Amino acid sequence: MSTPLSFDDPFVVTPAMREQFQRDGFIRIKNVLSADEIDRIRPVVDEVVTEAQKTYPSLDADGFYHKQFVQVSASWKASPAMKAIAFSKRFAKMATELMGARGVRLYHDQSLYKIPGSSRTFHHQDLSYWPLATEKACALWIPLQAVTMEMGPLGFYRGSHRIPYRSPDVITPDGEEKMVEHLKANGCAASWEPYELGEVSFHFGWTCHAALANTTSVVRKVHTINYFEDGTVAAEPLPQQELDWKLFLRKAKIGEPIASRHNPLLWENGA
Numbered sequence: 723m724s725t726p727l728s729f730d731d732p733f734v735v736t737p738a739m740r741e742q743f744q745r746d747g748f749i750r751i752k753n754v755l756s757a758d759e760i761d762r763i764r765p766v767v768d769e770v771v772t773e774a775q776k777t778y779p780s781l782d783a784d785g786f787y788h789k790q791f792v793q794v795s796a797s798w799k800a801s802p803a804m805k806a807i808a809f810s811k812r813f814a815k816m817a818t819e820l821m822g823a824r825g826v827r828l829y830h831d832q833s834l835y836k837i838p839g840s841s842r843t844f845h846h847q848d849l850s851y852w853p854l855a856t857e858k859a860c861a862l863w864i865p866l867q868a869v870t871m872e873m874g875p876l877g878f879y880r881g882s883h884r885i886p887y888r889s890p891d892v893i894t895p896d897g898e899e900k901m902v903e904h905l906k907a908n909g910c911a912a913s914w915e916p917y918e919l920g921e922v923s924f925h926f927g928w929t930c931h932a933a934l935a936n937t938t939s940v941v942r943k944v945h946t947i948n949y950f951e952d953g954t955v956a957a958e959p960l961p962q963q964e965l966d967w968k969l970f971l972r973k974a975k976i977g978e979p980i981a982s983r984h985n986p987l988l989w990e991n992g993a
């Protein structure tokens with residue numbers, strides 16, 4: 723029997739990190755994973771993405787969405803190894819502490835591979851998609867190799883989660899234009915940096931973010947895990963949230979705390 727692929731030993735989140743995350747709405751943290759740990763995660767995620775690529779539209783196909791990345795959502799349901807990664811206590815505890823939450827549940831995870839020639843990812847706010855009645859939701863972005871500026875790192879509008887702009891638009895070029903114009907007018911500036919091997923980032927659900935295009939000849943491999951605070955109530959889904967509602971909040975009831983096995987509790991304070 724193979725060893726479970728989970729990362730449970732803690733990473734210390736300092737008060738300064740938490741303060742930075744709350745102020746900026748995002749944080750990049752180095753050395754959260756070792757090179758060896760990433761080498762163990764990458765083949766597991768590769769397998770899931772390779773399978774999905776068999777039926778994925780090519781970059782030449784019409785439309786803009788699929789040109790951003792190959793996306794596999796709820797990949798934790800694809801294999802025991804993927805589940806072990808998503809359930810890792812190290813990451814869930816960090817999300818809990820950065821958000822100042824009482825604990826976190828899994829919203830879903832996704833693998834996002836930008837094959838060479840992929841376009842940039844348009845600016846958006848994750849909570850525009852998520853029918854969750856909370857501000858305490860966040861995403862963990864785990865690069866499976868170092869990400870140079872040319873490969874498509876994630877970038878953020880600093881403090882955008884605190885601007886009262888809650889975009890009704892999901893990822894679209896028009897939605898991006900409106901949002902970025904509004905954020906700039908409110909003094910928010912973008913922050914872009916490459917990621918070292920082992921570095922990850924967290925961003926709040928209302929933080930406006932995007933990723934650059936992959937202009938290199940190597941695949942930019944990233945796995946993400948999305949969390950929300952335990953006790954969060956399911957909100958009535960807006961039209962643009964219907965797909966997420968069906969895919970990621972199965973068995974949830976509008977107006978009630980989300981607590982089904984489809985959104986497992988991954989960390990609670992005092993555990």
Ligand SMILES: O=C(O)CCC(=O)C(=O)O
Nearest residue numbers: 834843861863933944946
């Ligand atoms: O990796 C990307 O291109 C986009 C990722 C993203 O938007 C997210 O993780 O919320």
